[in-house]
Amino acid sequence: MNRKWMVWIVAPVLLTVLYGCPKKKPQTPPQDLEVDTTTVTPPAPTTTTDVPATTTPTPVEDETEDPLLSADMQVVNDELRRRGFSPDVYFEYDEDSLSDETRERLARNADLLKSSAQLTVTIEGHADERGTNEYNLALGDRRANAVRDYLTSLGVDGNRLRTLSYGEERPVCTNVDESCWSQNRRAHMVITGRANVG
Amino acid sequence: MRSRAIYLAAASLLLALGLMLPRIFAQEPPATPPQQQPPDVTIELRGGQRQFRLAIPPFRVAGVSGDAAQTTREIEQVVRQDLVNSGHFIIQGPEELRALTLSGDVQRDLEAYRSVGSEAVLTADLRAEGDRIVLEGRLFDIASGQAILAKRYRGTFPVGRRIAHTFADEVIRFLIGVPGISLSSIAFTSDRTGQKEIFTMDYDGQNQRRVTGHRSTSMSPSWSPGGGEIAYTSFFNGPPGIYIADLASGRKQPVVTSGSLNTTPTFSPDGGRVAFARSVDGNVEIFVADRKGGNLRRLTHSNAIDTNPAWSPKGGEIAFTSGRAGNPHIYLMDAEGANQRRLSFDGTYNDGASWSPSGDLITFTSRRDGRFQIVVMNVVTLASRVLTSGAGENESPTFSPDGRKIAYVSRRSGRKQIYVMDLDGGNTRQITSEGNNDMPDWSRLASEQ
Numbered sequence: 001m002n003r004k005w006m007v008w009i010v011a012p013v014l015l016t017v018l019y020g021c022p023k024k025k026p027q028t029p030p031q032d033l034e035v036d037t038t039t040v041t042p043p044a045p046t047t048t049t050d051v052p053a054t055t056t057p058t059p060v061e062d063e064t065e066d067p068l069l070s071a072d073m074q075v076v077n078d079e080l081r082r083r084g085f086s087p088d089v090y091f092e093y094d095e096d097s098l099s100d101e102t103r104e105r106l107a108r109n110a111d112l113l114k115s116s117a118q119l120t121v122t123i124e125g126h127a128d129e130r131g132t133n134e135y136n137l138a139l140g141d142r143r144a145n146a147v148r149d150y151l152t153s154l155g156v157d158g159n160r161l162r163t164l165s166y167g168e169e170r171p172v173c174t175n176v177d178e179s180c181w182s183q184n185r186r187a188h189m190v191i192t193g194r195a196n197v198g
Numbered sequence: 199m200r201s202r203a204i205y206l207a208a209a210s211l212l213l214a215l216g217l218m219l220p221r222i223f224a225q226e227p228p229a230t231p232p233q234q235q236p237p238d239v240t241i242e243l244r245g246g247q248r249q250f251r252l253a254i255p256p257f258r259v260a261g262v263s264g265d266a267a268q269t270t271r272e273i274e275q276v277v278r279q280d281l282v283n284s285g286h287f288i289i290q291g292p293e294e295l296r297a298l299t300l301s302g303d304v305q306r307d308l309e310a311y312r313s314v315g316s317e318a319v320l321t322a323d324l325r326a327e328g329d330r331i332v333l334e335g336r337l338f339d340i341a342s343g344q345a346i347l348a349k350r351y352r353g354t355f356p357v358g359r360r361i362a363h364t365f366a367d368e369v370i371r372f373l374i375g376v377p378g379i380s381l382s383s384i385a386f387t388s389d390r391t392g393q394k395e396i397f398t399m400d401y402d403g404q405n406q407r408r409v410t411g412h413r414s415t416s417m418s419p420s421w422s423p424g425g426g427e428i429a430y431t432s433f434f435n436g437p438p439g440i441y442i443a444d445l446a447s448g449r450k451q452p453v454v455t456s457g458s459l460n461t462t463p464t465f466s467p468d469g470g471r472v473a474f475a476r477s478v479d480g481n482v483e484i485f486v487a488d489r490k491g492g493n494l495r496r497l498t499h500s501n502a503i504d505t506n507p508a509w510s511p512k513g514g515e516i517a518f519t520s521g522r523a524g525n526p527h528i529y530l531m532d533a534e535g536a537n538q539r540r541l542s543f544d545g546t547y548n549d550g551a552s553w554s555p556s557g558d559l560i561t562f563t564s565r566r567d568g569r570f571q572i573v574v575m576n577v578v579t580l581a582s583r584v585l586t587s588g589a590g591e592n593e594s595p596t597f598s599p600d601g602r603k604i605a606y607v608s609r610r611s612g613r614k615q616i617y618v619m620d621l622d623g624g625n626t627r628q629i630t631s632e633g634n635n636d637m638p639d640w641s642r643l644a645s646e647q
Contacts, residue, residue, distance in 0.1 A: 094525070094547075131526075131547060131549070132506075132549040132550050132563055132593055132594065133417060133418075133636070133637065134418060134461065134462050134475075134505055134506045134519075134549060134550060135503065135505060135506065135519060135521075135526050135547075135549045137431075137438070137459065137461050137462075137505075138459075138461075138475060138477075138482035138503040138505040139503065141458065141459045141477045141481075141482050142480070142481060142482070142503060144458075145477070145480035145481070146480075148480070149480060162458070163458045163459075163477070163480075164436070164437055164458060164459075165438070165458070165459050165477070166415075166433075169394070169415045169417075169433075170415075
């Protein structure tokens with residue numbers, strides 16, 4: 001593929017990088033620039049310049065817009081996750097005790113929640129399909145409360161945490177095997193709103 | 199356990215006696231058809247084991263056509279099926295009676311009926327009166343040759359099945375002396391609309407109707423003692439709450455909706471109160487409240503899950519499930535919460551107790567050898583018997599109002615469906631097929647009476 005036309009794009013970018021660009025000007029070529037490769041034969045370049053990836057300017061973040069302050073809870077959940085929040089922790093069959101790994105994840109979650117004290121969390125308790133729907137609803141409640149109790153023991157204000165058991169009614173995976181069941185035995189933490197706190 | 203061994207020995211002895219008794223007292227000809235396997239004697243079937251030989255020649259139908267003819271065929275089929283389903287009869291239908299020469303006048307055909315061992319004959323005449331069907335049913339005693347029952351029913355074509363059920367239950371009550379179940383209903387959950395809603399159906403799986411339209415998850419239906427209401431759990435308002443649906447008006451009333459979890463309601467036998475499971479301080483415990491959620495009172499105080507209460511038919515006790523011994527097991531307590539004691543010791547997971555109408559038996563789900571099965575247990579002797587076997591995750595049993603059958607859920611055909619079996623585990627019929635159907639609860643009295 002003939003890439004000679006690229007020089008018309010690369011060259012201005014290089015010039016911009018080397019000599020700076022005027023403020024408030026868009027950094028992309030003007031929209032009305034026409035590159036007519038059929039009528040113009042550019043001279044063959046004599047040297048090749050590798051353009052490092054960092055040359056592509058990253059968008060400047062608006063410093064006043066913290067995604068955790070977004071009104072869109074999806075944005076808030078995504079941002080917390082990006083910062084290391086674990087939305088799910090998992091349990092053994094018919095158990096509501098927290099493993100060491102789960103405690104580590106919840107400790108990270110607790111730190112994140114304490115540093116954004118206005119967020120409220122719903123902790124959903126889920127169970128796999130084995131056993132009765134009724135007992136699994138109670139089991140999901142205990143799982144959600146085990147997570148809630150651990151988070152409050154780490155200093156998260158319990159008033160920000162709400163529990164809700166779905167038992168086996170909302171599986172994330174529906175195959176009939178352990179690989180699926182283990183995904184369904186979980187507590188799922190989701191940011192649902194913002195309290196009028198600090 | 200020594201006491202277990204004694205029970206087994208006693209049970210064996212009684213079983214042997216039970217097998218001999220019919221021989222000693224039998225007046226039947228020896229060529230009786232093979233009886234079903236006798237149930238564990240500690241779990242006696244009520245109303246006796248002996249089946250009544252009832253001849254039913256073809257119904258006589260006069261002057262009907264079109265819809266009326268269709269309705270008369272349905273009525274005949276339903277009456278026969280109800281009587282077969284009851285388990286009280288050996289029905290001698292047109293096939294069995296074919297060899298006989300019958301005049302149609304029972305009093306002149308007595309010898310013929312006696313020759314095949316009939317004890318009674320059921321005749322029925324069907325005719326149309328405008329847009330209504332009239333059924334005249336009669337019973338004749340073969341020994342005396344006398345007509346012993348005559349009943350007339352009349353109703354529009356759409357209530358044909360109800361006419362048939364009403365007559366069949368009358369026949370059962372008259373000949374056997376126990377109430378029939380043909381007019382009873384089963385409440386259940388179904389996901390056929392895409393979400394779990396509460397439904398009802400006739401005892402034979404016909405006439406399925408949706409009760410809730412919350413478009414959420416609604417579950418754990420439980421009949422009121424009078425059959426006019428169903429208490430249930432629903433997520434439609436966020437955290438699961440307890441509601442009561444009035445079937446006649448369709449109105450739904452909240453009972454208890456505060457807190458993070460309220461589930462598995464069961465009515466007191468007088469209909470005035472509801473026991474249920476509720477999350478408090480991070481654990482699920484059993485509470486009782488009146489119908490509008492007032493006078494909320496806690497009955498259990500364990501550190502483990504306590505859930506799924508079932509109020510005994512006489513009202514004095516509540517069976518429930520508790521994880522306090524490490525695994526879920528069935529427990530019993532007084533209705534005030536005192537005297538809590540464990541009933542189930544076999545199996546590693548027992549839940550979902552349902553009482554027999556007489557209050558001497560419970561049935562529940564039990565995991566045996568890694569599979570969920572239906573178990574029936576005598577609450578006094580604690581003798582128990584596993585009624586199902588094999589794969590299929592058999593769950594959620596509920597007693598019929600005559601105590602002779604159990605409806606339950608199985609996955610044996612792939613999806614969850616509701617089945618009905620006799621109390622000895624035999625004679626199993628599937629009665630649902632659309633979507634997944636779960637959590638059956640059999641009404642206590644014939645509804646809409």
